[in-house]
Amino acid sequence: xxxxxxxxxxxxxxxxxxxxxxxxxxxxxxxxxxxxxxxxxxxxxxxxxxxxxxxxxxxxxxxxxxxxxxxxxxxxxxxxxxxxxxxxxxxxxxxxxxxxxxxxxxxxxxxxxxxxxxxxxxxxxxxxxxxxxxxxxxxxxxxxxxxxxxxxxxxxxxxxxxxxxxxxxxxxxxxxxxxxxxxxxxxxxxxxxxxxxxxxxxxxxxxxxxxxxxxxxxxxxxxxxxxxxxxxxxxxxxxxxxxxxxxxxxxxxxxxxxxxxxxxxxxxxxxxxxxxxxxxxxxxxxxxxxxxxxxxxxxxxxxxxxxxxxxxxxxxxxxxxxxxxxxxxxxxxxxxxxxxxxxxxxxxxxxxxxxxxxxxxxxxxxxxxxxxxxxxxxxxxxxxxxxxxxxxxxxxxxxxxxxxxxxxxxxxxxxxxxxxxxxxxxxxxxxxxxxxxxxxxxxxxxxxxxxxxxxxxxxxxxxxxxxxxxxxxxxxxxxxxxxxxxxxxxxxxxxxxxxxxxxxxxxxxxxxxxxxxxxxxxxxxxxxxxxxxxxxxxxxxxxxxxxxxxxxxxxxxxxxxxxxxxxxxxxxxxxx
Amino acid sequence: xxxxxxxxxxxxxxxxxxxxxxxxxxxxxxxxxxxxxxxxxxxxxxxxxxxxxxxxxxxxxxxxxxxxxxxxxxxxxxxxxxxxxxxxxxxxxxxxxxxxxxxxxxxxxxxxxxxxxxxxxxxxxxxxxxxxxxxxxxxxxxxxxxxxxxxxxxxxxxxxxxxxxxxxxxxxxxxxxxxxxxxxxxxxxxxxxxxxxxxxxxxxxxxxxxxxxxxxxxxxxxxxxxxxxxxxxxxxxxxxxxxxxxxxxxxxxxxxxxxxxxxxxxxxxxxxxxxxxxxxxxxxxxxxxxxxxxxxxxxxxxxxxxxxxxxxxxxxxxxxxxxxxxxxxxxxxxxxx
Numbered sequence: 001x002x003x004x005x006x007x008x009x010x011x012x013x014x015x016x017x018x019x020x021x022x023x024x025x026x027x028x029x030x031x032x033x034x035x036x037x038x039x040x041x042x043x044x045x046x047x048x049x050x051x052x053x054x055x056x057x058x059x060x061x062x063x064x065x066x067x068x069x070x071x072x073x074x075x076x077x078x079x080x081x082x083x084x085x086x087x088x089x090x091x092x093x094x095x096x097x098x099x100x101x102x103x104x105x106x107x108x109x110x111x112x113x114x115x116x117x118x119x120x121x122x123x124x125x126x127x128x129x130x131x132x133x134x135x136x137x138x139x140x141x142x143x144x145x146x147x148x149x150x151x152x153x154x155x156x157x158x159x160x161x162x163x164x165x166x167x168x169x170x171x172x173x174x175x176x177x178x179x180x181x182x183x184x185x186x187x188x189x190x191x192x193x194x195x196x197x198x199x200x201x202x203x204x205x206x207x208x209x210x211x212x213x214x215x216x217x218x219x220x221x222x223x224x225x226x227x228x229x230x231x232x233x234x235x236x237x238x239x240x241x242x243x244x245x246x247x248x249x250x251x252x253x254x255x256x257x258x259x260x261x262x263x264x265x266x267x268x269x270x271x272x273x274x275x276x277x278x279x280x281x282x283x284x285x286x287x288x289x290x291x292x293x294x295x296x297x298x299x300x301x302x303x304x305x306x307x308x309x310x311x312x313x314x315x316x317x318x319x320x321x322x323x324x325x326x327x328x329x330x331x332x333x334x335x336x337x338x339x340x341x342x343x344x345x346x347x348x349x350x351x352x353x354x355x356x357x358x359x360x361x362x363x364x365x366x367x368x369x370x371x372x373x374x375x376x377x378x379x380x381x382x383x384x385x386x387x388x389x390x391x392x393x394x395x396x397x398x399x400x401x402x403x404x405x406x407x408x409x410x411x412x413x414x415x416x417x418x419x420x421x422x423x424x425x426x427x428x429x430x431x432x433x434x435x436x437x438x439x440x441x442x443x444x445x446x447x448x449x450x451x452x453x454x455x456x457x458x459x460x461x462x463x464x465x466x467x468x469x470x471x472x473x474x475x476x477x478x479x480x481x482x483x484x485x486x487x488x489x490x491x492x493x494x495x496x497x498x499x500x501x502x503x504x505x506x507x508x509x510x511x512x513x514x515x516x517x518x519x520x521x522x523x524x525x526x527x528x529x530x531x532x533x534x535x536x537x538x539x540x541x542x543x544x545x546x547x548x549x550x551x552x553x554x555x556x557x558x559x560x561x562x563x564x565x566x567x568x569x570x571x572x573x574x575x576x
Numbered sequence: 577x578x579x580x581x582x583x584x585x586x587x588x589x590x591x592x593x594x595x596x597x598x599x600x601x602x603x604x605x606x607x608x609x610x611x612x613x614x615x616x617x618x619x620x621x622x623x624x625x626x627x628x629x630x631x632x633x634x635x636x637x638x639x640x641x642x643x644x645x646x647x648x649x650x651x652x653x654x655x656x657x658x659x660x661x662x663x664x665x666x667x668x669x670x671x672x673x674x675x676x677x678x679x680x681x682x683x684x685x686x687x688x689x690x691x692x693x694x695x696x697x698x699x700x701x702x703x704x705x706x707x708x709x710x711x712x713x714x715x716x717x718x719x720x721x722x723x724x725x726x727x728x729x730x731x732x733x734x735x736x737x738x739x740x741x742x743x744x745x746x747x748x749x750x751x752x753x754x755x756x757x758x759x760x761x762x763x764x765x766x767x768x769x770x771x772x773x774x775x776x777x778x779x780x781x782x783x784x785x786x787x788x789x790x791x792x793x794x795x796x797x798x799x800x801x802x803x804x805x806x807x808x809x810x811x812x813x814x815x816x817x818x819x820x821x822x823x824x825x826x827x828x829x830x831x832x833x834x835x836x837x838x839x840x841x842x843x844x845x846x847x848x849x850x851x852x853x854x855x856x857x858x859x860x861x862x863x864x865x866x867x868x869x870x871x872x873x874x875x876x877x878x879x880x881x882x883x884x885x886x887x888x889x890x891x892x893x894x895x896x897x898x899x900x901x902x903x904x905x906x907x908x909x910x911x912x913x
Contacts (some may be wrong), residue, residue: 017721038605040887042733359785388787401778415786 011184015312023187024051025200025232026075030098032089033079034069044083045561046072046256053198055230057222059247059264061237062280063483064454067256072204072236077104078116091200109136110253114194115203119185123177124231128408129309133157133192139194159192164221187221194225201225211346211510214233216554219245226235236485240283241556244563252276265560277564282488283558284513291340291495292520292536299520300339306372306472307335307358311563313366314353325329327353329528330367337471340498340505342519344512346551349525351508358506359393360384372472389419392465396477398457402449408435409445412464419468434463437500438493455486459493466501473498473505490520512555524548549573598807599875602882614878620871628678636660637669639676639837654850655856662856664842668833674860676837680748681868684821685814688750688759693810695756696763697803701794703764704771715768717762727823730754734829747831747838751824755817766809770802776856803852808883812911815869822865839865 007355012238033045045067052058060068074089077096091111097105116122117241124132138173141148154173164187177185186431193201201223207215216341223246225231235247243250243264250267252260252275260273271277314328324524328350335341343360347352356362358371360379372387395401412434413427422430432442438459450458458478465473478494479487494519497506509515516536517521523533524545532545543549557563577679599618627634642649648667655662661670682872703714719728733754737746774780775798783793825831825840828895833841839861846858882888 010869231801361781361784376741385787388785391785393782393785395782396776401782403783403797407798412789414783418787418789418792464786 005437006500008165014271024053025092026050026234027088027090028071028075028089029088031071031074031085031089033067033083033085035080035513036082045074045085046252047254048258049088050251050258050261052232052234054199054232055226057226057233057235057246059235059237059243060253061240061243061279061387062253062483065255066253068236068253070205071253072114072202072234075202075234076108076112078114078242088114093352106140108485110196110197111198112200112202113196113198114203115186115190115193115206117205117208118202119182119189120177122189123185125177127501128174128176128186129161129180129191130154130157130175131386133173133188133195134161135556136192137195145517156195157191160195161188162226163194164188164191164367166191172546173292181214182210183217184296186210186214187218190218190221190225194229194231197229198231200232202234202236204233205238205375207498208237208239211513212556213346213550213554216241216556219556222246234322239556240280240484240558241305241563244560245556245567247543250394252279259524268558269449279485280558282485283519284484284488284491284511285559286516286540286555286557287537287550289517290540291516291518292522292538295520296537298535300336300504303337303504304471305334305336306507307372308332309367310369310370311365311367312358320543326528328357331525331530332367333523333533334529335472335504335506337504338502339521340507340519342515342522343506343508343525344510344515344522344551345525346510348527351510351525352476353507355476355508356395358472359391360388377521379572389415389468392462392468392470392473394458394465394473394475394478397481398461399449401461402457404449407445408447408452408460409450411449412445412460413576417462417479429465430467434467435460436498437466438463451485454482455490458464458482458486458490462490462494467496469501469503471503473503474508475505476508477510478507480509480511487514494518502569511526512540512552513557524551567574585741590788595811596658597785597880600787602776602879605888606878607884609697610878610881613874617871617876617878620867621875622866624678624871625682628677628682631675631679633673635675638836639667639668639673641672642667642909647850652854652857660856664845664857665854666833666845670842670856673833673837673842674839675866676784677839677842677861677864677866680831680836680838681818684751684755685750685817687748688755688817689754689810689813691756692759692763692813695801696760697767697806699760699766700703700764701771701799701802703898704768705790705794707772711768718764721761724758726754726758726820727827729757730820730824731827731829733757734824744831744836747835749823750829751831754824756822758820759813759817763806766805767802770805771798774798774801805883806878807818808876811872811879815876816873818865818868818872 013561028048028050031045031048032043035042035044046068048071050058060071066329070083074085074247075091075096075381079085085097088099091107094103094111096107096109099107102228105382112367132158134150137153137156139149152478158169158173160243161173166172166184180188182573188416190201190206190267206222207218210218219242222235224234226233235242237243247264250264251258252267252273254275260267260271260276262272268280271280296497310332311330312328312332313330314325315324316324318324331350331354333341343351343354357364357369357376360381363379364376367377373392374387375383402408409428409431410429416422416427416430428445431445435442435444440456440459444456444460452460462478475494479490482490505519506517507515514565520536521533522536522539523530524547525531526547532539532543532548539548540552543552553566553573555568558573603611603614603618637644649659649663649669651663651667652665653659653663659669659671661674664673665671698715703711730751731754734750737750737753751874780793782798783797788797821838822843825842827837828841828843828844831838833839842861843858846854846861849857851877
């Protein structure tokens with residue numbers, strides 16, 4: 001411990017991967033956090049000890065409820081009043097758990113800063129971004145004895161914006177958050193975190209709210225920060241691809257405990273613990289287990305055509321004086337019985353709008369959309385209602401798609417009650433069968449939605465969609481609210497049930513790897529247009545359209561070595 | 577791969593029904609000051625309700641009684657003796673009238689709140705769910721009613737309904753309808769806002785996708801989720817209803833003393849007494865109003881706080897919170913000199 005490098009000396013180029021044995025920037029020792037809840041105290045973090053060295057990117061991964069976010073919040077002293085913590089979280093020699101609020105304010109921003117998950121809510125919409133970055137600068141300048149002028153603070157804010165690659169920072173420092181795109185907003189948030197050159201940045205799911213192409217840019221930015229300024233980063237994420245892309249060292253958490261800690265390459269190559277192995281095996285990996293392996297032509301083409309879209313256009317009326325917004329622009333495709341059509345695209349690409357239009361939740365405004373032979377352009381609820389029993393729908397968020405006041409049994413029976421009016425005994429019997437077909441015990445019929453876990457709820461949701469043996473099923477991001485291990489199970493179940501029942505399925509997702517494991521025919525949407533469709537592994541393996549190429553190149557895969565190769569390819573593609 | 581998908585333990589296999597009733601579940605959830613407020617409110621409200629129920633047993637005399645076997649009551653007698661709280665200028669027994677007044681108050685609350693809840697919930701559901709021009713018109717009307725001073729509406733309704741007569745039923749309905757009219761917009765707005773929010777919830781869309789009719793969606797899916805805040809508005813409005821009734825009585829639009837006892841009316845009659853140093857005719861009806869309103873408001877506010885997980889107080893974990901933090905701090909200092 002004789003070698004001592006001041007962790008705050010910002011501009012020294014940081015060590016790449018191996019640490020130099022200097023004193024750690026962050027040292028968490030036997031941290032324990034309890035929350036007081038209505039059901040008594042809950043231990044969110046049981047016993048966590050970890051260290052972050054200078055210039056190191058430490059990823060804390062885990063599924064929901066593993067305590068990773070609570071650990072991150074403890075580093076900045078951001079826990080709510082109901083929490084009580086013990087142990088030590090030492091940043092540059094100060095234990096943030098025991099210091100006074102005033103001292104803590106000193107530390108925040110100067111020694112450690114935070115990047116939040118959702119950039120649009122982390123920025124205050126009524127102030128310019130420059131003001132918001134300068135706020136932190138001025139708050140800390142006052143404490144050092146000398147005040148800082150507004151102009152000086154602003155010029156520092158411009159500097160921070162330049163660091164994170166916002167073009168034309170002198171002008172854009174006066175912009176409001178809504179004038180930036182999602183990825184740029186996240187850059188601004190990072191700029192605000194960087195403004196005082198903190199030695200440590202805590203990034204809580206910094207790319208989860210962003211599209212994959214934007215995610216790649218933000219990861220690139222974070223990597224540059226580390227390389228150029230030697231900033232240490234604690235990266236909280238559930239995404240193994242992100243970990244493979246950015247992290248030097250990985251801490252795997254499960255139910256409040258550290259399960260495994262290892263350098264990233266070692267962890268992915270030879271995980272030691274069972275839990276880590278299972279977790280890694282559950283992560284969908286682009287190109288592995290493709291549903292379309294070995295296919296040369298589109299399957300199920302001799303079957304009945306369930307959905308036929310021909311130059312389908314869906315517009316949302318604009319506000320007074322603005323033109324209508326084209327969410328879906330001249331899209332044509334067919335979906336046959338027995339086929340799983342994977343529809344991928346980033347946010348705003350119109351994929352959900354198409355799914356909702358097929359289910360009659362949105363109106364179409366142009367072209368033709370035939371669902372089970374019914375033309376949706378002149379949709380009338382009364383005439384479409386008889387067909388509704390043939391269309392099932394699985395929603396994204398299983399927690400919100402069940403009425404909290406009804407039991408799971410009532411919810412699953414509802415389609416039957418409406419369409420076939422069975423006797424209560426018949427309905428109960430059928431609900432039991434359905435629950436068993438989605439691998440839930442039939443006694444769950446009497447439970448309320450909040451008494452089930454996320455994965456169980458999504459299975460119940462599948463049971464509800466299947467209750468009338470529909471010919472067509474629309475699944476709108478059915479697994480994106482679930483943890484990876486749960487997602488893997490639900491996807492397995494989904495695949496089995498689809499093969500058993502043989503319905504046609506429109507599978508909507510933003511996750512290319514998930515779509516690839518499930519659907520043989522894939523369509524790629526970009527800004528409302530279907531830019532490419534084809535056999536899954538061909539689209540993923542040798543994309544023809546520029547956008548698809550970019551999309552696939554920017555998807556991080558859960559394997560550090562393969563990912564570093566892909567990263568180079570991605571850079572080459574973008575011409576960096 | 578049974579990592580997080582293991583069945584989450586359902587902590588308490590559904591508590592018995594009586595423990596899930598609104599006020600009782602709130603009581604069990606509360607701690608500290610919040611529980612104190614709730615208990616104080618419940619005691620005051622309970623006393624009010626019991627007084628109203630057992631008024632015939634509790635009150636020594638009738639509300640309009642002016643004499644008994646011993647002859648006429650003395651007028652303006654100070655508290656003490658046969659008339660514990662004294663008598664008024666007309667010779668009524670103050671204690672009896674305060675007790676009987678609770679009965680009138682509770683009738684008005686029941687009539688007013690029941691009518692406004694029914695109307696407000698139905699209108700709010702329909703307006704919020706159907707939307708469009710119907711929604712816009714109803715919202716404008718609700719806003720317009722807000723703009724009226726509630727006492728003015730109450731006075732007009734009192735004249736229209738009772739036509740100058742002031743029987744018990746007529747008086748109660750006049751006051752009740754007036755209060756109803758003023759309160760409908762409150763229920764309407766709350767239910768409408770909830771309905772608009774719930775309409776976009778996936779579970780409502782999921783009901784639409786399976787082909788549920790609009791009426792089924794409104795009654796089965798939205799109604800039960802939208803009415804969860806009603807106990808709160810109910811308690812708050814009940815106290816306002818009493819104040820409006822008292823205001824009406826005070827202005828002379830209440831119920832004649834021979835038809836029923838009414839606190840506001842008694843306060844009005846006590847006005848003239850204050851100058852001559854007769855304090856008991858005004859103090860006790862006034863206290864009755866204050867205590868009832870405070871009781872109901874305390875219950876309402878406590879329920880409001882307890883419903884919100886962010887405002888709800890909880891016992892600290894472990895009970896001996898500061899101790900481990902202290903030791904951790906010293907340990908950290910030892911390691912980092």
